[in-house]
Amino acid sequence: MTALFALATAVLWGLADFGGGLLTRRIPALTVVVASQLVAVAALGAVVLATGAWREAGPQLWFAVGAGVVGPVAMLSFYKALALGPMGVVSPLGSLGVVVPVAAGLMLGERPGIAQFAGIAVAVAGIVLAGGPELRGAPVQRQTVLLTLLAAFGFGAVMALIAPASSTLPGLFLALFVQRVTNVAVGGAALLVQTRRGVPALPAGSGGMRILWALLPALTFVGLADVAANGTYSIAAQHGPVTVAAVLSSLYPVITALAAFTVLKERLRPVQAAGAGLALAGTVLLAAA
Numbered sequence: 343m344t345a346l347f348a349l350a351t352a353v354l355w356g357l358a359d360f361g362g363g364l365l366t367r368r369i370p371a372l373t374v375v376v377a378s379q380l381v382a383v384a385a386l387g388a389v390v391l392a393t394g395a396w397r398e399a400g401p402q403l404w405f406a407v408g409a410g411v412v413g414p415v416a417m418l419s420f421y422k423a424l425a426l427g428p429m430g431v432v433s434p435l436g437s438l439g440v441v442v443p444v445a446a447g448l449m450l451g452e453r454p455g456i457a458q459f460a461g462i463a464v465a466v467a468g469i470v471l472a473g474g475p476e477l478r479g480a481p482v483q484r485q486t487v488l489l490t491l492l493a494a495f496g497f498g499a500v501m502a503l504i505a506p507a508s509s510t511l512p513g514l515f516l517a518l519f520v521q522r523v524t525n526v527a528v529g530g531a532a533l534l535v536q537t538r539r540g541v542p543a544l545p546a547g548s549g550g551m552r553i554l555w556a557l558l559p560a561l562t563f564v565g566l567a568d569v570a571a572n573g574t575y576s577i578a579a580q581h582g583p584v585t586v587a588a589v590l591s592s593l594y595p596v597i598t599a600l601a602a603f604t605v606l607k608e609r610l611r612p613v614q615a616a617g618a619g620l621a622l623a624g625t626v627l628l629a630a631a
Contacts (some may be wrong), residue, residue, distance in 0.1 A: 356597020411525025416496025442498025465624025
């Protein structure tokens, strides 16, 4: 069950990142984050009311609040790093966030077997290579590296925080709702500050809102896919080793690369193809262990 839900997480996160990347070509990244999360808040709010999940409220929800605070910071740091530096450097470094939940699992006493350790090592190597690391070229700005590492830590922290935020299915709905409300609060505050500094939230001109409405289906997909990914990851981490769930869930860069290859006809570089193969091999090792 852990492998199944973790792989579902990777697919959902990978498709959400791909969709989010396409949307940022039309509207600002911060607007994409806030708008997609608003859709998620509305959907989860309806689920919480329908299931009576509010009865699951308790101190464990502070983990969801923490994940909600860290998430927008990580996403914006990642987008900023992509704007400043080459994707072939930023993407592999960003995927190193898997170290955070893996380390948390080891600190909590998890001790993977030899086959699992081998699978983790092979899969992590594949994840990094799937981003197409640039081993040659101009030096990368220190700011780009620092922003990418901040994003990586944030992504890993969200994975580590969301798992203990609930222990039941209704509790999971409530935890995801709280996380998304916090996402919107943090992202909305940042968007307000940005607009007051003269940075528009939508493309200039009268067509900004029209563009936003036209993109609403895509924003809905991104928001709901991200929510579903957090949910499936939480289930995976609760029903098996966090070390295994975290590594398999972190295969999402492979999914993003394959989506770009399929939809945008982007050619995979040899190093990316090798990384995808290694990630698949690591997945097989972990699933069989």
